[in-house]
Amino acid sequence: xxxxxxxxxxxxxxxxxxxxxxxxxxxxxxxxxxxxxxxxxxxxxxxxxxxxxxxxxxxxxxxxxxxxxxxxxxxxxxxxxxxxxxxxxxxxxxxxxxxxxxxxxxxxxxxxxxxxxxxxxxxxxxxxxxxxxxxxxxxxxxxxxxxxxxxxxxxxxxxxxxxxxxxxxxxxxxxxxxxxxxxxxxxxxxxxxxxxxxxxxxxxxxxxxxxxxxxxxxxxxxxxxxxxxxxxxxxxxxxxxxxxxxxxxxxxxxxxxxxxxxxxxxxxxxxxxxxxxxxxxxxxxxxxxxxxxxxxxxxxxxxxxxxxxxxxxxxxxxxxxxxxxxxxxxxxxxxxxxxxxxxxxxxxxxxxxxxxxxxxxxxxxxxxxxxxxxxxxxxxxxxxxxxxxxxxxxxxxxxxxxxxxxxxxxxxxxxxxxxxxxxxxxxxxxxxxxx
Numbered sequence: 001x002x003x004x005x006x007x008x009x010x011x012x013x014x015x016x017x018x019x020x021x022x023x024x025x026x027x028x029x030x031x032x033x034x035x036x037x038x039x040x041x042x043x044x045x046x047x048x049x050x051x052x053x054x055x056x057x058x059x060x061x062x063x064x065x066x067x068x069x070x071x072x073x074x075x076x077x078x079x080x081x082x083x084x085x086x087x088x089x090x091x092x093x094x095x096x097x098x099x100x101x102x103x104x105x106x107x108x109x110x111x112x113x114x115x116x117x118x119x120x121x122x123x124x125x126x127x128x129x130x131x132x133x134x135x136x137x138x139x140x141x142x143x144x145x146x147x148x149x150x151x152x153x154x155x156x157x158x159x160x161x162x163x164x165x166x167x168x169x170x171x172x173x174x175x176x177x178x179x180x181x182x183x184x185x186x187x188x189x190x191x192x193x194x195x196x197x198x199x200x201x202x203x204x205x206x207x208x209x210x211x212x213x214x215x216x217x218x219x220x221x222x223x224x225x226x227x228x229x230x231x232x233x234x235x236x237x238x239x240x241x242x243x244x245x246x247x248x249x250x251x252x253x254x255x256x257x258x259x260x261x262x263x264x265x266x267x268x269x270x271x272x273x274x275x276x277x278x279x280x281x282x283x284x285x286x287x288x289x290x291x292x293x294x295x296x297x298x299x300x301x302x303x304x305x306x307x308x309x310x311x312x313x314x315x316x317x318x319x320x321x322x323x324x325x326x327x328x329x330x331x332x333x334x335x336x337x338x339x340x341x342x343x344x345x346x347x348x349x350x351x352x353x354x355x356x357x358x359x360x361x362x363x364x365x366x367x368x369x370x371x372x373x374x375x376x377x378x379x380x381x382x383x384x385x386x387x388x389x390x391x392x393x394x395x396x397x398x399x400x401x402x403x404x405x406x407x408x409x410x411x412x413x414x415x416x417x418x419x420x421x422x423x424x425x426x427x428x429x430x431x432x433x434x435x
Contacts, residue, residue, distance in 0.1 A: 016205070020331045026145045045084075047106075050126035055108045058085045062122050063112045065089065070114035088126065094119035101125050113377035131392035163194045170201055179209035229257040268398065285328035287365045287430060288313045288321060291356045294335045298343060306349040309339075313356050321358050324365065326410045334406035337399035338369045338426050345373030345424070358432065364412070368427040375418040384416045400426075 009078060013150035045054065065077040071091060077087055092098045098121065101107050108124040170183040182205060187198045233254055242249035295311045302309055324331070329339045354366040376384055385404035400416075407414040407428045 016153075019149055022149040022153055023145070026149060030145075045127075047126060047128055050124075051106075051108065054085060055124045055126055058089065059108055059110045059122055059124050061088055062091070063110050066112045066114055066120055066122065068115070070116060070118070071120075072239075085124075088124050090123040090125070092121040092123065094121070098123060102141050104128055148433045160194070163190065163198065167198060167201060170205070174205055174208070179205065179212060181205055226261070229260050229264075233257045264398075282325065283328050284323040284325055284433070285331070286321060287331065287367070288356050288358075290328055290332050291335050291367060293355065294332060294339055295354055298336075298339045301340075301354075302343055305343075305346075307343060307346050307352060308350070309352045309354065311354045311356075322432040323361075324410065324430055327406075330406045331410065331430070334403040334428075335367065337403045341399055341426075342369050342371035342373065342424070346371045347373070359429075362429075364429045364431050366427065366429050368425060370419065370423060370425045372423045375422055375424045376416065378418065381416055381418060385414065403428075 001326050034049050040308065061077065061081065062074060065074045069076075074091055077225045078089070081089070090099065100196055101123075102125075104127060106128045108126070110122045112120050112122060143194065166183045166186045170181050173181040183198045184195075184202050236250040236253040236257070240247045292311065292313065295309055299309050339352070339354065348351055350372040352372075353370045354368070356365065385400050387398050387401040404414050409428050412428055412430040414426070417425045418428070419425055
């Protein structure tokens with residue numbers, strides 16, 4: 001404890017600021033208290049008021065009265081002087097012995113002649129301040145105030161600097177890449193604004209750690225996804241060089257792999273756009289109309305497998321539904337990815353149910369897609385919307401991740417639920433906006 005206080009005294013700017021503020025407050029308070037007591041009606045006015053602002057004008061008025069009319073005019077002038085100053089005045093003829101001012105009192109004197117030539121001494125009595133000390137503060141109180149200020153400032157600076165030092169070291173460790181840094185345990189059971197700041201630091205560090213882990217995982221998954229088509233491209237090139245007769249089939253294989261690479265790169269760009277754009281746009285569109293357009297295209301793709309896609313948009317008429325603000329293209333991509341995911345895992349001759357309706361009370365659109373596929377393992381349901389999640393036998397790409405980012409960009413929410421028996425339900429809500 002003593003060592004910490006010594007360090008604070010050695011060069012902590014916070015300590016000196018607190019000490020200076022304490023001493024200024026101490027001086028202001030003592031001066032205010034002194035002035036309050038000095039100006040009370042039952043106390044003598046301060047010496048500086050009597051000798052500078054009250055005594056000289058009163059003496060001057062008395063001198064003018066004696067010089068103009070002698071003692072008679074002086075006596076006639078006395079009722080015009082305030083009572084507190086009147087009893088302090090004394091007119092003494094030359095040769096007479098003036099009265100003693102009394103212990104603790106001083107006098108102001110002026111000599112004057114009346115019109116007849118007689119000499120007089122005018123005196124004004126005032127109370128002397130016994131031992132005002134520095135700035136009207138007793139020396140004992142000054143010493144006590146300085147010592148109390150040192151102790152108080154050191155304790156307060158230590159109380160504030162201890163958690164702030166933990167925060168500073170936490171920022172230094174975080175800057176070095178130690179993303180698991182947390183400062184709340186070191187601060188302890190404090191319940192104040194500094195503790196709230198520590199909790200916010202931990203929340204920020206936790207979020208940064210999650211973002212970096214997500215980035216690393218995405219890079220790892222992308223490199224893994226790119227490795228397979230690149231390996232097949234290299235194999236096709238090698239086969240074409242070994243057997244010129246197989247150039248045509250090798251070219252077809254390379255074309256398919258290039259198309260897969262192009263699609264993957266396009267999905268990555270779409271994912272990056274959905275993650276980085278906080279405001280998707282100022283477009284106003286009808287969400288039900290966008291969903292109906294997606295279903296029309298999906299039904300065409302579902303024909304070879306005999307999959308039926310039912311679309312229910314019962315509710316308000318077109319003119320009664322409010323629009324959604326954002327990007328119609330991004331939202332179309334989200335709905336399309338969810339429906340394509342359902343098509344991908346639906347069995348032949350299966351059924352997909354899509355519902356989209358406006359919830360008047362909540363002010364949101366609710367869209368759900370239900371398939372009859374195998375569903376998702378329960379331990380992976382919470383990570384279904386992360387990139388390249390291996391939820392099914394042949395894995396999951398970026399489609400649902402893009403859908404999740406697009407819904408989030410429109411201030412909505414998305415969730416997946418396994419149905420009893422088999423099947424998966426993906427549902428999201430999008431808030432409506434008045435144009």
